[in-house]
Amino acid sequence: MRIAILMSNTDESDFAQAHPKDGEKWRARLMPLCPDCEFPVYSVKDGHFPEHVSGYDGVIVTGSPASVHDLDPWLPRLFSLIREAFEAGVPLFGACFGHQAIALALGGAVSNNPGGWVFGTIQTEVTAPAPWMDGGPVRQYAAHIEQVTRLPRGATVTMANAGCPVGGFVIGRKVFTTQYHPEMNSEFIAALIEELADQKPPEVIAAARASLSERADNAKFARWIMEFFRQEAG
Template sequence: MKPIAIFNTDTIPDALARSHGQYPDMFIKSLLAVNAGLQFARFDVNKQQYPTSLQDFSGVLITGSQSAAYDRDEWITQLKERIKTMASNEIPIVGICFGHQIIHQALGGEVAKAPGGWCVGVHHNQLTPVATEFGAPGDSFALISSHQDQVVKLAPNAQILASTSNCPVAMTSVGDNILTFQGHPEFTRDYAKALMDKRRDAIGEPVYQAGVDSLDEPLHEMQVLQWMLNVFNRGQ
């Protein structure tokens, strides 16, 4: 497989990064556990760093971020334009959390604050009837979530592949080359706990405690990581 281009959209504070790495580090470690032969290239798009060409890559992975997809920062506006171009050129793209949201925002959808507030901890994603490539309707997979925004209007031609009780648009596809997830297959339980601790006051005690308690539940991140790689295999 050609290298995967990781579009990094955040810089984790040193206090967290020393123990857990930056988001590209988390994705690289997780994906190498699925396929040890993978190669990657990192581009800090939040600092407006981009490859000169995507011809030598199997596709683009857009990470999570503390920023909002509807913010008007210059780098966010530029990323949206890049997403439009990549989509029109049928470049394989996978978006996670903020990546999921900004793909829809860029392509004509809408992102807003979730009506229920923060969504943290382990959440169960239930497949919809159109997600036949991934399993039977009603099958579920568990991922860690950490967000207060969510997609409230799909991009044209997008399909909802899975929903959670808190997030109706939890997994989507746009055509054959774009796959997105609101949940985090790259997060470890330790990092999720550290992030919840950091945001405890903002999250609120009942949601925080339920999120922490849920971290004992089984996860299906390896399954999701393989689904992500299946998209990049199309870019060979």
């Protein structure tokens, strides 16, 4: 399989340069489950896009500190590519910003979280598991202040908790998303919390630090992602 990674992360700080880029994070997360897969990376925030998506077995839209409501010129092009992939039947997976971008591009809405920043390890309930998912709760790493507030047409919520009613959604077997970050490992989220400690409310940082006693179910979520792509690729 060939799965395009659309890297949306706009962080070019010294902190970002000291850690693997998102394309590398996603390859490291998924390649052990599919050693023969190809994961070409396109830095869409720099204007680098695949010419067409029809040659891919799937597309991943990554997280980003950017907002889907920003005015940067690469965003309308990304939304257009998401719609192109959806209309062509190319499976789409989105995480955090990617989840929001897919929702917005396909007619949903994104707004600020009523409770402000969500940071650290969170637990969300699998409310309506897709065929490639397990039931029950799942822990994931979070770093967001916006969330999907209206679903695209035909979408079904798969995961939710009290603070985030749309923790993930599917559209048939062609779209799968999460508000969270399956690509982040425990070392990175811990470092990110410390990097942002002076920039976020003290209570947010304290709660994020305390939450790290629980680790994310990254292996489980990676398996879901690859099973999502495989069920379409056959």
